[in-house]
Amino acid sequence: MQLTKSLGISRKEGATGARNRSRNRSRRGLRARRWAGWLFALPALAFYGVFNFRPVLLSIQYSFYDWDGVGASTWVGMKNYVEVFTDSEQFSSLLHAFYLILFFTVLPVTLALITASVLRQLQGRFTGALARTLLFLPQIIPGAAAGVAWTWMYSDNGVVNQLLRAIGLDSLARPWLADFTWALTAVGFIGTWLSAGLCTMLLLAGIGKIDASLYEAARIDGAGPIRQFWSVTLPGLRAEIGVCVTITIIAALASFDVVYLATQGGPGTQTMVPGVAVYTLAFNDNRLGAASALAVVLALIVIAIVAPLQRLFREK
Amino acid sequence: MPAPTQTLRRRAPGLVLIAAAALYSVVPLLSMVSAALAPQGSFPSGLSWPSDPQWHNFADAWNVANITTLLKSSTLIVLGVVPVAVLISTMAAYAIAVLEIPLGRLFYTVLVLTLTLPYEIVIVPLYEQVKAMGLLGTQWALILPLIGMNMPFAVFWMRAHFANVPRELSEAASMDGAGPWRALRHIHLPLARPAIASLALLMFLSTWNQFLLALVLIDDPDKRTMAGALQAFTTKYSTDQVLLNAGALLIMAPTILVFLFLQRHFVKALLQGSVKG
DSSP: OHHHHHHHHHHHSOHHHHHHHHHHHTHHHHHHHHHHTHHHHHHHHHHHIIIIIHHHHHHHHHTTEEOOSSSOOEEOTTHHHHHHHHSHHHHHHHHHHHHHHIIIIIHHHHHHHHHHHHHHTTOSOOOOHHHHHHHHHHHHSOHHHHHHHHHHHHSTTSHHHHHHHHTTOGGGOOOGGGOTTTHHHHHHHHHHHHHHHHHHHHHHHHHTTSOHHHHHHHHHTTOOHHHHIIIIIHHHTHHHHHHHHHHHHHHHHTOOHHHHHHTTTOSTTTTOOHHHHHHHHHHTSOOHHHHHHHHHHHHHHHHHHHHHHHHHHSOO | OOOHHHHHHHHHHHHHHHHHHHHHHHHHHHHHHHHHTSOTTSOOOSSOOOSSOOTHHHHHHHHHTTHHHHHHHHHHHHHHHHHHHHHHHHHHHHHHHTSOOTTHHHHHHHHHHTTTOOTHHHHHHHHHHHHHTTOTTSTHHHHHHHHHHHHHHHHHHHHHHHHTSOHHHHHHHHHTTOOHHHHIIIIIHHHHHHHHHHHHHHHHHHHHTOOHHHHHHOOSGGGSOHHHHHHHHHHHTTTOHHHHHHHHHHHHHHHHHHHHHTHHHHHHHHHHHHHHO
16 A cells, blocks of 8 residues: 555656655655565575575584484584594695695786786787687686596696606606695696686786876886886786685685596595595595584685685775 | 887787797697597597597597587576576565665675685585485486575676666656566666676586586486586596597587687676676
């Protein structure tokens, strides 16, 4: 009733005056109408609640229990969390995830910064359509397929060893993903391959938006290319760097498909990452509580790193 | 005006760098092609054009990897996820940003807080939940959770669009007596088309490439996404480098083809998508 009335008023009367008056007269009607707006949001709320939010809460609940998924579950308090930090396999998986940030984030962002600042000197925007297509390819293919591609690259007679032998470094050639010392680093470079192209394109797009007069002013002040980089390029790319760093850190910490297909965590547990460890604990060992505790710790680490980054890189 | 050679000299370092980066991106794929064309049962090496390229390897891999079935299954899953997720996230973002529903801000904040959470934190309860629903092993086991998992990003994306639509527009619509449905359909949707198209592309990509959920929730590789099926295929043919690479290439071909056709849109969506996310 209220709803039709307020509509009727605003239809009869002129535009602006009626807006205020109808607001005052039928505040209750307006409120009812705004609640009715939830009809639009309900389907999203339902899917999100059932298949996203509820599982997150349940994971937290499971993490305090011993449960094999079939029998009864027993409350064990913090035991599973203690295990995350004392069990060498689980704890080292977390350390590995941090090590991977070097390759998923630090290296690609550095490379992208160098490429973008060198290309800026080309004057005029970079329009190499072919290069752009190729740079994006690693982002387009499934991570699982990247795992297969690089298993082949790193294999005994793959491209990496082929190159080493071609330049006379035969002694260095080895099956990289099976090498206890080098496997994790080798996995890391797959991550570099995955994120370098996207970061380069993002920073190139960003550097094109920096006002050219800023560089001009810096040059007049006698700043060389290095100084220009630190005082103009870097601050100008703040937001874009923030984006690259955030998404690649999440990719490093939560990596699963690449590692699962390339090494499954091996040799030994040299390339065990939290994602693979959660999967193994839950679906091979049937230890749902322990798996959930590790997943919760992983999620907390992601939040603890991403939240301050958002603040740090937000544009002033 | 600098002389052409001078320009070239100045440009050279940049061009070399970008060429090196592009080459780095494509070498692993080229190496797979070279292995896929070697004679079956041979031991190909890294990157070498085979003297007698065996194109029929791809046909053989198509059959052993069940590509036809996988294409159908992946398409079914994408069609189940993307249109529904786009529709309901657009409606929700409209309700939050334009209709300003009560507690809408709270809903939005919760969505954004869970935006960066890794899939690892939902996978165990999702498995139990889908099992309890009796859907385990069917494509529904993937479609329904993926719609839910897509909500934070999708609502975030569409809200960012609606927040930029001038207020006068929606106010004018309600002055004209248009209800919220009509305002959405006739005024907001036409304006939102580019945002919706980008969102749909990004969701297509993430759904098609979905691996962890497919691996856990669907036992039968033939009912998974193509990425999920890759795991079963590699276990089966891990010793046959030729067939393995041919099959893996076929499995990544659809996204690459779609990318090549819609390249401009993809690049725009990926760049925007990462900036917004």
